Amino acid sequence: MSHADNCILAQHCSLAGSDKCNALCSSYIAVHGYNGAGGRIAAASIPADYQKATLQNSPARGDQAAAYKVIDAYVNTFQRQFSEESERIKSLYLYSESPGTGKTTSAAAILNEYIVRHFIGSVQRNRQALDRPGYFLDVNAWQELYTEFTRPHVPEDIAGPASREYYRQMQHARLAPFAVLDDIGVRAATDGFRGDLHSVINYRVTNGLPTVYTSNVAIGELAQVFDKRLADRVRDMCGVVEFKGGSKRGIRK
Numbered sequence: 001m002s003h004a005d006n007c008i009l010a011q012h013c014s015l016a017g018s019d020k021c022n023a024l025c026s027s028y029i030a031v032h033g034y035n036g037a038g039g040r041i042a043a044a045s046i047p048a049d050y051q052k053a054t055l056q057n058s059p060a061r062g063d064q065a066a067a068y069k070v071i072d073a074y075v076n077t078f079q080r081q082f083s084e085e086s087e088r089i090k091s092l093y094l095y096s097e098s099p100g101t102g103k104t105t106s107a108a109a110i111l112n113e114y115i116v117r118h119f120i121g122s123v124q125r126n127r128q129a130l131d132r133p134g135y136f137l138d139v140n141a142w143q144e145l146y147t148e149f150t151r152p153h154v155p156e157d158i159a160g161p162a163s164r165e166y167y168r169q170m171q172h173a174r175l176a177p178f179a180v181l182d183d184i185g186v187r188a189a190t191d192g193f194r195g196d197l198h199s200v201i202n203y204r205v206t207n208g209l210p211t212v213y214t215s216n217v218a219i220g221e222l223a224q225v226f227d228k229r230l231a232d233r234v235r236d237m238c239g240v241v242e243f244k245g246g247s248k249r250g251i252r253k
Contacts, residue, residue, distance in 0.1 A: 006032075006052060007021075007025075007028050007031075007032065008031065008032075008041075008052060008053075008054055008112045008113075008115075008116055009027055009028065009031055009116055009119075009120075011054065011056060012116060012120055013027070027119070027123075030119060030129070031115065031116065031119055032051075040115050040119065040129070040130075040131065040132065040133065040134075041112070041115065043131055043132040044111060044115060044132060044133075044134045044135050044136055044176075045135060045136050045137070045169070045172070046108055046111060046112065046136045047108070047136065047138070050104070050105060050108030050109070050112075050136075051108075051112075053105055053108045053109040053112055054109050054112060054113065055068065055071060055072065055075065055106075055109050055110070055113060058102065058105055058106055058109045059102065059105065060101070060102025060103075060105050060106050060243070063101075063102065063244075063245060064101070064102055064106070064243050064244065064245075066244070067094075067106070067241045067242065067243055067244075068106075070239070070241050071092075071106060071110060071241065074090075074092060074110070074239070075110060075113045075114070075117070077089050077090070078113065078114055078117045078118075079117065079121065081117075081118060081121070081177065081178075082121050082125060088208045088210070088237070089178075089210040090210060090237050090238065090239055091205075091210050091211045091212065091213070091234075091237055091238040091239070092110070092211075092212045092213070092238065092239050092240075092241055093212075093213045093215065093219050093234065093235075093238050093239065093240045093241065094106060094107055094212065094213065094214045094215070094241050094243060095214075095215055095216070095217075095218060095219060095240060095241070095242050095243065096216065096242065096243035096244070096245075097216060097218075098216070098245070099216055101243040101244070101245055102243060103214040103215075103243050104182050104183075104214055106243075107136075107180045107182060107212045107214050108136065108180065110180070110212050111134045111136055111178065111179075111180050111212065114133065114134050114178045115133055115134050118130065118133040118134070118177075118178075119133075130177065132172065132176060133176070133177050133178060134176055134177065134178040134179060134180075135172045135173055135176035135178075135179045135180070136179070136180045136182065137169060137172075137173040137179060137180065137181050137182065137200075138182050138183070139181055139182060139183050139184050139197065140182075140183050142166065142169055142170075143189065143193055145162050145163075145165055145166040145169070146166055146190075146192070146193045146196070148162040149162040149163040149166065150190075150192065170196060170199075170200060173200045174199070174200050174203045174204065175203075176209070177209060177210075178209070178210055178211075178212075179204065179209065179210075179211050179212070180211070180212045180213075180214070181200070181201070181211055181212070181213050181214075182214050183214055183215060183216070184197070184213050184214070184215050184217075184234075185215040185216050185217030185222075185225055194226060194230075197226075197230075198226065198227075198229075198230045198233075201230060201233050201234060202230070202233055205233045205234075205236050205237070208237075211238075213234060213238070219231075219234065219235060219238070219240050222234055222235075
């Protein structure tokens with residue numbers, strides 16, 4: 001395996017596969033970090049399994065050809081981030097009734113593509129690329145943090161760190177120029193947690209920040225999970241991409 005296989009910049013790089021393509025490349029370090037530390041991928045909190053995901057190597061691409069036709073066109077709108085006069089980048093709602101159809105992998109690949117295009121576009125324009133142009137929020141894991149510090153009689157040495165991490169993630173999810181909110185169809189949520197998720201989504205929509213949502217709940221049924229106002233916020237300037245079929249988890253091709 002060449003070093004280019006481990007770099008999400010490779011498809012955009014003229015040096016990919018050459019003897020100059022290595023872990024000491026300044027662009028590689030800027031995006032992936034060095035020895036597992038730093039880099040914009042780590043700052044985005046993209047799960048380890050998806051940090052090298054691209055639209056080209058995504059295992060969902062073959063099974064979800066119609067969805068990827070829409071996604072390919074969508075990422076071409078990312079150049080708009082550099083022009084205040086351009087139409088704003090829309091949001092996407094990746095939906096399938098069944099889990100395991102490739103929504104999360106695809107959302108992470110879209111986020112990786114945004115980070116790559118932000119970095120390359122910034123360099124081309126002699127700008128300093130943002131340290132955190134995008135952010136990945138696992139809504140289920142975030143809810144677990146909420147439960148960890150709000151349940152009764154939790155020791156402070158557990159509740160304190162959980163609370164701080166919860167609000168750190170909340171702030172990043174609110175403010176990142178581009179974000180993935182993975183699995184927003186949480187049904188058993190307290191009013192407090194639902195209010196915080198609403199706050200994140202409301203802030204992003206109000207400020208025109210593009211977001212990729214993944215969910216097993218159809219967008220027309222979100223009002224049954226959240227209140228109608230939040231459901232309307234998600235639908236605002238948001239295209240729906242349906243993933244077909246059943247779960248492919250555990251199936252090797």
